[in-house]
Amino acid sequence: MSIAWHSPYEKNYVEYTTASDSTFKNSKKLNVNCSFRNKDREFINDKLNPVTFYACKANLSGLSSNTDYIYRVGNDYSVSGSKKFKTASGNKSNFSFAWLADVHTVKANDKYRKNIKTLIDKMGNINFVMFSGDITDVGNMYDQWGYFAGNPSVSNYMFATIAGNHDYYKTKNGSDRLRQNDCKYFSNKWFIDYAAIPKSSTYGNSNYWFRYNNVLFFNIDSTQNDGVNDSNAKLSVKEQINWFKEVADSQKGKYDYIIVQQHFSYIIDTEVKYGRFDKWSPVFKEYKVDLALGADTHTYSRSAPVYYTGSSSIKRVSESNVKKSSSDGTVYMTSFQLDNSEAKLSTGVKNKATIFKKESFSAGGGTGGCKIDVSSDGIKLSLYTGDGISDSVFISKKNRN
Ligand SMILES: [Fe+2]
Numbered sequence: 001m002s003i004a005w006h007s008p009y010e011k012n013y014v015e016y017t018t019a020s021d022s023t024f025k026n027s028k029k030l031n032v033n034c035s036f037r038n039k040d041r042e043f044i045n046d047k048l049n050p051v052t053f054y055a056c057k058a059n060l061s062g063l064s065s066n067t068d069y070i071y072r073v074g075n076d077y078s079v080s081g082s083k084k085f086k087t088a089s090g091n092k093s094n095f096s097f098a099w100l101a102d103v104h105t106v107k108a109n110d111k112y113r114k115n116i117k118t119l120i121d122k123m124g125n126i127n128f129v130m131f132s133g134d135i136t137d138v139g140n141m142y143d144q145w146g147y148f149a150g151n152p153s154v155s156n157y158m159f160a161t162i163a164g165n166h167d168y169y170k171t172k173n174g175s176d177r178l179r180q181n182d183c184k185y186f187s188n189k190w191f192i193d194y195a196a197i198p199k200s201s202t203y204g205n206s207n208y209w210f211r212y213n214n215v216l217f218f219n220i221d222s223t224q225n226d227g228v229n230d231s232n233a234k235l236s237v238k239e240q241i242n243w244f245k246e247v248a249d250s251q252k253g254k255y256d257y258i259i260v261q262q263h264f265s266y267i268i269d270t271e272v273k274y275g276r277f278d279k280w281s282p283v284f285k286e287y288k289v290d291l292a293l294g295a296d297t298h299t300y301s302r303s304a305p306v307y308y309t310g311s312s313s314i315k316r317v318s319e320s321n322v323k324k325s326s327s328d329g330t331v332y333m334t335s336f337q338l339d340n341s342e343a344k345l346s347t348g349v350k351n352k353a354t355i356f357k358k359e360s361f362s363a364g365g366g367t368g369g370c371k372i373d374v375s376s377d378g379i380k381l382s383l384y385t386g387d388g389i390s391d392s393v394f395i396s397k398k399n400r401n
Contacts, residue, residue, distance in 0.1 A: 001059070001060040001063060001069075001085060001087070001158070002057065002058070002059055002060075002196040002197060002198050002199065003057070003058045003059075003060065003071065003073070003196050004055070004056065004057050004058075004193075004194065004195060004196035005056050005073050005080070006053045006054065006055055006056065006193070007034055007053065007054045007056055007073075007075055008053060008054065009034075009054060009075045009076070009077070010033060010034055010036065010054055011031070011032075011033060011034075011075060011076070012031075012032045012033075012034055012054070012056050012073060012074065012075045013029050013030060013031050013032060013073065013074055013075070014029075014030050014032060014058045014060070014071055014072070014073045015027045015028070015029045015030075015071060015072055015073075015074070016028055016030075016060055016069055016070070016071035017069065017070060017071075018064075018067060018068065018069060018070075019067075019068035019069060019070050019084065020068075021070075022070065022082075024070075024072070024082075028062075030058055030060070032056050032057070032058050034054035034055055034056035034057075035054060035055050035056075036052070036053075036054055037052060037053055037054070037055050037193060038052050039052060041189060041190075041193070042140050042170060042187075042189075043140055043141075043142040043190065043193075044140060044141060044142060044171075044172070044174075045141075045142050045143050046141070046143045046174070048172070048173065048174055051142040055193045056073070057196070057199070059198070059199055059200075063087050064087065065087050065088060065089050065090040065091075066086075066087060066088070066089040066090070066093075067086065067087050068084065068085075068086050069084065069085050069086070069087065070082045070083065070084055071083055071084075071085070083155045083156070084155070084156050084157070085128075085157070085158045086127055086128075086158075088127070088212045088213050089213060090213065091213065091214075092213060092214045092256070092376055093213060094373065094374060094375045094376070095127045095212065095213055095373075095374055096123070096125060096126045096127060096371060096372065096373045096374070097126050097127055097128050097129060097130055097212075097371075097372055097374075098119065098120060098123055098126045098128075098129045098130070098157075098369060098370070098371055098372075099129075099130045099132070099261075099293060099335060099369065099370040099371070099372055100116065100119065100129060100130070100131050100132070100335070100338060100369045100370075101131060101132035101133055101134065101164075101263075101295035101296075101335040101336075101337070101338070101369075102132070102133070102134040102164070102295050102296070102298055102335065102336075102337035102338060102339070103115075103116065103134065103135060103148065103337070103338040103339050104134050104136065104137040104166055104337075104339050105135060105136055105137065105144045105145075105147045105148040105339070106137050106144060106147075107147060108147040108150060108151075110343040111339055111340070111341060111343050112147065112148070112151075112338070112339050113151045113153070113343075114343040114344075115338045115339070115340070115343060115344070115345055115367055115368075115369075116151060116153055116154065116338055116369075117151070117152075117153040118345060119338075119345070119368070119369040119384055120153050120157075121153075122384050122388075123369075123371040123384060126157070126371065127158075127212075128157055128158040128159065128160060128212070129154075129157050129158070129159045129160070130159075130160050130217075130259075130261050130293065130372075131159055131160065131161045131162070132162060132164070132261050132262070132263055132293055132294065132295035132335055133161070133162050133163055133164025133165075133166075133167060133223075133262075133263030133295055133296070134164030134165070134166040134167060134263065134295065134296070135148045135161060135164070135166075135167060135191075135194070136148070136166055136167050136169075136190075137166055137169075138166065138169045138170070138171045138174075138177065139163075139166065139167040139168055139169050139170065139186070139187070139190040139191060140169070140170045140171065140186070140190050141171065141174070142190075145190070145194045149194075159196075160210070160217065160219060160261075161191075161194075161195050161197075161219075162206070162219045162220065162221055162222075162261060162262060162263055163188045163191035163195075163206050163221050163223055163224075163263065164223065164263040164295065164296065165185060165223045165226075165263060165264075165296065167188070167190060167191045167223075168185040168186055168187060168188060168191075168223050168228065168233075169184065169185070169186065170186040170187070180229045182227065183227040183228065183229055184227075185223055185226060185227055185228045185229065186228070186229045186230055186233075187228070187229065187230035187232075187233045188205060188206045188221060188223070188224060188228075188230070188233045189230065189232075189233070191206060192205055192206060197219075198210055201247075203240075203243045204221070204224065204235040204239065204240070204243070205221075205232075205233070206221040206224060206233075207219060207220055207221050207224070207235070207240060207243065209247050209251075211251065211254065211255060213374070214255055214256040214257060214374070214376075215255060215256070215257045215258070215259055215374055216247075216248065216251050216254070216255040216257070216258045216259075217258075217259050217260075217261070218244060218247070218258070218259070218260040218261070219260075219261055219262070220240055220244075220260060220261070220262035221235070221240075221262070221263075222262040222263050222264035222274070222275055222276070222294075223263060223264070224240075225237040225240060225276065226264070226274065237276045237279050237280075238279075241279065241280070241283050244283060244287075245283065245287070248287045256376075256397055256400070257290045257291075257374065257379060257397070257398075258287060258288065258289045258290055258291075259289075259290060259291045259292075259293065259372075259379075260280075260284070260289055260291070260292045260293065261292075261293040261294075262275060262292075262293070262294055263294065263295050263296050264276075264294055264295075264296050265294035265295060265296050265297050265299070265301070265334040266280065266281075266292055266294050266332045266334075267301070267303060267317055267332050267334075268297060268299050268301040268334050268362060269301060269352070269353055269354055269355060269360070269362035270316045270317050270318060270354060270355050271315075271316060272313075272314055272315055272316060272317060273294070273296070273297060273334075274296070275294050277308060277314075277317075277332075278308055278310065278311075278312065278313045278314060280292070281306075281307050281308035281322075281330070282307070282308065284307065284330040285307035285308075285328050285329070285330070288327075288328060288398045288400060289330045290330065290331065290379055290395055290398065291330065291331050291333065291372075291379060291381075291395065292330050292331070292332045292333070293333050293335065294332070294333065294334045294335070295334060295335045296334075297334055297365075298336060298337035298365050298366070299334050299336070299362075299363065299364055299365050299366075300334065300335065300336045300349070300361070300362075300363040300364075300366060300368065300383060300391070301332075301333065301334040301353075301360075301361065301362045301363065302331060302332075302333050302360060302361040302362075302381070302383075302391065302393060303330075303331055303332040303333070303355075303356070303359075303360055304324045304329070304331070304355075304356035304359035304360050305324065305325060305326050305328075305329030305330060305331050305359070305395065306322040306323060306324050306325070306329045306330065306332070306356070307322065307323055307325065307328060307329050307330065308321060308322050309321055309322060309323050317355065318355065319355065319356075324356055324359070326396065326398075327398060327399065328398075331381075331393070331395055333370075333381075335369065335370065336363075336365075336366045336367050336368040336369065336383075336385075337365075337366075337367055338367060338369065339367075340367050344367065344386060345367050345368050345384070345385050345386035346366035346367045346368055346385045346386055347385065347386040347387050348387070349363045349366060349368070349383070349385050349387065349390040349391070350363065351363065351391070352364065361383075361391045361393075363390075363391070366385070367385075368383055368384055368385040368386075368390070369383075369384055370382060370383050370384065371384060376397070377396065377397055378394055378395050378396040378397045379394070379395045379397075380392070380393070380394050380395075381393050381394075381395070
């Protein structure tokens with residue numbers, strides 16, 4: 001279990017214990033030396049002044065399975081409030097998670113908080129949250145990360161986050177996103193200081209994998225393989241694919257499902273977006289990836305289980321270049337956003353899919369989120385909106401022998 005936080009001091013600690021030990025009487029304490037982030041990190045606050053701090057990361061080990069834990073962080077001068085997480089059972093038992101994305105937090109108000117709370121409350125029992133990027137509106141604006149993390153409904157769950165293109169943006173005046181030549185993406189360094197990603201399974205700073213019960217999860221930084229200014233942040237899609245294959249091979253036999261999340265959407269109905277569908281789809285077919293989650297366009301879309309049969313990049317998918325297959329195909333999804341000025345979920349969501357109409361859903365732009373239930377038979381996906389559940393599908397378990 002990875003925990004990340006920021007402190008004004010170098011020496012800090014994290015204390016953790018089972019949820020029933022609410023006074024931390026039997027807690028374990030881990031001392032943590034944190035890394036100083038100076039002005040070169042280019043973080044600025046809402047007043048546009050540089051921010052410096054110590055970035056802290058801890059990995060909690062020796063945890064019991066299927067157990068509710070509480071933890072808090074502190075130093076010689078203060079201690080935080082207590083937060084929660086629940087460990088995986090580690091076997092093949094059922095679990096659920098929320099899949100959310102694109103909140104572009106600017107302030108600590110309802111516009112950026114209410115929909116997340118409404119959705120998580122509606123979904124009921126979830127074990128953690130997958131978040132497909134764009135936590136912030138502009139990545140180097142320090143306070144935006146804090147406003148997201150300070151959302152009371154966020155602190156009750158583990159979050160598996162990835163960087164979105166907004167998290168890569170940089171500004172000096174608080175509004176203009178700086179460009180360098182044609183490129184407006186700067187760096188994943190602000191995401192890295194924020195995110196609690198597992199140290200032992202991270203690749204290229206901002207890609208990582210984990211296993212939760214019988215699912216192998218991949219988190220791919222899709223902005224990293226697009227145009228990025230910071231040379232330390234760049235990685236090609238080819239390198240990411242090689243890493244994906246190595247990990248999936250090493251985990252063979254230990255999972256029943258593969259779920260991938262990245263920020264850039266792969267396909268929306270027939271339209272090919274920035275998620276490198278032509279490159280990933282053959283790999284997803286080979287490894288029988290069940291679900292590929294994307295975001296970025298704020299459009300809800302769910303494909304039939306498909307794979308790409310061509311070899312070069314394309315602008316549109318059609319029945320002549322993708323094949324529908326429940327045994328080898330991947331369901332490609334794109335998520336709605338979470339911020340809007342009325343702080344309300346969409347209503348009246350309608351299916352406008354034009355390809356494989358019966359097995360697909362394409363809704364256009366809106367606000368909402370999904371719950372994903374994993375069982376021994378398959379994966380059930382439900383889209384939650386202001387009307388309740390507006391789309392639902394069951395993806396049967398594939399034969400992996
Ligand atoms: Fe976005």
